[in-house]
Amino acid sequence: MDVRVRALQTLLTDKGYVDPAALDRIIETYETEVGPHNGAKVVARAWAEPDYREWLLRDATAAIAAMGYSGRQGEHMVVVPNTETVHNMVVCTLCSCYPWPVLGLPPVWYKSAPYRSKAVMDPRGVLSDFGVSVPADVTFRVWDSTAEIRYLVLPLRPPGTEGWTQEQLAELVTRDSMIGTGLPLRAQDVAVTA
Amino acid sequence: MNGVHDMGGMQGYGPVQPELDEPVFHANWERQALALTVAMGATGQWNIDQARSARESLPPLRYMQNSYYQIWLDALENMMVARGLATHQEITTGQLTQPGLPAVKPLARAKVDAALAQGTSAERLVRQPARFAEGQRVRALNQHPMGHTRLPRYVRGHVGTVVKVHGVHVLPDRHAATVQGVDSNEGEWLYAVVFDARELWGPAADPQVRVSVDAWESYLAPLETAA
Numbered sequence: 001m002d003v004r005v006r007a008l009q010t011l012l013t014d015k016g017y018v019d020p021a022a023l024d025r026i027i028e029t030y031e032t033e034v035g036p037h038n039g040a041k042v043v044a045r046a047w048a049e050p051d052y053r054e055w056l057l058r059d060a061t062a063a064i065a066a067m068g069y070s071g072r073q074g075e076h077m078v079v080v081p082n083t084e085t086v087h088n089m090v091v092c093t094l095c096s097c098y099p100w101p102v103l104g105l106p107p108v109w110y111k112s113a114p115y116r117s118k119a120v121m122d123p124r125g126v127l128s129d130f131g132v133s134v135p136a137d138v139t140f141r142v143w144d145s146t147a148e149i150r151y152l153v154l155p156l157r158p159p160g161t162e163g164w165t166q167e168q169l170a171e172l173v174t175r176d177s178m179i180g181t182g183l184p185l186r187a188q189d190v191a192v193t194a
Numbered sequence: 195m196n197g198v199h200d201m202g203g204m205q206g207y208g209p210v211q212p213e214l215d216e217p218v219f220h221a222n223w224e225r226q227a228l229a230l231t232v233a234m235g236a237t238g239q240w241n242i243d244q245a246r247s248a249r250e251s252l253p254p255l256r257y258m259q260n261s262y263y264q265i266w267l268d269a270l271e272n273m274m275v276a277r278g279l280a281t282h283q284e285i286t287t288g289q290l291t292q293p294g295l296p297a298v299k300p301l302a303r304a305k306v307d308a309a310l311a312q313g314t315s316a317e318r319l320v321r322q323p324a325r326f327a328e329g330q331r332v333r334a335l336n337q338h339p340m341g342h343t344r345l346p347r348y349v350r351g352h353v354g355t356v357v358k359v360h361g362v363h364v365l366p367d368r369h370a371a372t373v374q375g376v377d378s379n380e381g382e383w384l385y386a387v388v389f390d391a392r393e394l395w396g397p398a399a400d401p402q403v404r405v406s407v408d409a410w411e412s413y414l415a416p417l418e419t420a421a
Contacts, residue, residue, distance in 0.1 A: 001221065001223040001264070002221065002222060002223045004223070004267075005223040005226045005227055005230070005267065006223075006226070006288070007285075007286075007287065007288025008226075008230060008267070008270075008271070008285060008288065009226050009230060010288045011280060011284055011285065011288050011289070011290060012230060012234070012280075014290045014294075015279070015280065015290060015293070015294030015295075015298075016293075016294040016296075016298070016300060017233075017234065017237060017279065017294055017298050017300055018230065018233045018234065018300050018301070019233070019300045019301065019302055019303055021303035022229075022233055022300065022301050022302060022303045022305075022306050023226065023229035023230065023233055024229075024303075025303055025306040025307070026228065026229040026232050026233060026306055026310070027225045027226075027228065027229050029306070029307070029310060030218065030228065031218045031219065031225070035218075070311055070312070070313070071310050071311040071312050071313040072232075072309075072310050072311075072312075072313040072314070073313065074313065075313040075314065075315050075316065075317075076315075076316065076317065076360070076361075076363075078358070078360075078386075091202075093200065093201050093202030093346050093348075094199055094200060094201075094202075094246075094250075094344060094346060095199060095246055095249065095250070096262055104218065105218055105228070107212070107213065107216050108213060108216065108220070108261070108262070109210050109211055109212050109213065111262040112207075112210070112211070113201055113204070113207040113258070114207040114208050114209060114210045114211065115210045116201040116202065117201040117202065117203065117204040117205065117207050118207070118210065119202075120202040120203060120348060120394075120405045121202070121203045121205075121348075121391070121394075121395055121399075122400070123403060124400060124403070126210055129209040129210040129211075129212070130210070130212055137402075138402070139402045139403070139404065140400070140402060140403045140404065141388075141404050141405075141406070142403065142404070142405040142406070143386075143406055144202065144346065144405060144406065144407045144408075145408070146344045146345070146346060146407045146408045146409070147316070147344060147360070147363055147366075147384055147408035147409075147410070148242075148316035148363060148364075149360055149384075149386070149408050176212075181210075181212075
């Protein structure tokens with residue numbers, strides 16, 4: 001594959017279709033700048049500020065853009081909140097749609113046949129593939145990203161985090177908890193210097 | 195198209211296999227595959243629905259055996275050949291035999307950040323009122339178009355409830371069928387429609403599972419009420 005793609009890049013550069021410096025910048029952006037740490041800050045702020053949470057649930061695109069995250073594959077955002085009785089999970093059964101500005105590029109499993117086939121039929125089974133479970137009376141809401149709407153799960157704030165700063169809260173927010181295939185870390189999972 | 199890509203509800207693929215501390219890329223060629231796909235997309239020679247259509251039109255075995263970045267690469271190469279941007283031989287050898295088309299303007303380094311931060315809105319002006327409202331029961335049409343569509347097979351023919359009116363968005367079926375020079379990016383009302391798992395998968399399904407898809411107005415019919 002390395003040889004094949006190098007040949008393609010050479011050809012497209014020689015044709016004048018791509019600028020190699022632009023390619024480097026695209027890679028740098030998604031490898032080092034954009035990633036789930038962005039989404040974690042959004043979630044932490046929603047946990048800490050009720051007004052922001054309300055805005056995020058009402059107009060996610062604007063509320064997320066206000067934190068500096070916008071653009072490609074996040075043009076139309078919707079945030080879905082977990083509650084004590086509802087657990088949300090996001091999938092794209094048809095391809096690989098994923099909210100890039102807040103989560104970065106999707107992991108391999110998200111684009112794989114097992115996840116794309118199973119999430120809409122057996123989300124509880126998917127969670128157990130991740131070694132996670134939720135109480136039996138919790139309802140699953142699965143969001144299949146079949147259009148240009150991109151979904152982000154707002155997980156429940158873990159107990160025992162009262163008074164934590166947003167920076168501390170963000171440490172608890174895992175990528176998978178924002179897809180719905182995981183839960184946030186617990187307070188005791190991270191060392192906090194209060 | 196009822197393609198291999200339409201995976202919702204298929205069985206036998208085994209458990210999801212998360213990878214601990216997964217890197218963003220697993221090989222250098224994946225970095226280049228991403229960058230080439232994004233940069234060529236920015237030249238405007240095809241739209242996102244045409245790119246998706248090219249990916250899901252790959253030979254089914256190839257689609258299943260490929261990694262996702264390989265799917266992207268195959269589709270990228272096929273789209274370039276189909277549009278006369280390069281020949282198959284050039285792509286195989288990496289050797290240029292004819293100069294590039296001057297009409298194809300590369301995405302410049304200086305414009306990358308702005309292009310990524312802006313993205314491409316799928317929203318269009320509202321030209322007529324929405325046909326459906328939140329809370330309304332609708333049936334996903336039992337239709338099997340040969341071209342690109344975004345109504346997954348597993349909801350077709352089933353009854354759900356509109357839970358959100360998203361706005362007017364570009365209709366992928368028409369957008370993918372764009373002929374160069376002809377504007378086919380008109381919008382249509384888009385809705386989130388939620389289905390009970392038992393409606394989709396039968397009485398043995400988990401009664402505590404609900405699944406929603408985003409469906410355009412022309413994918414849906416109002417539920418005929420009992421006479």
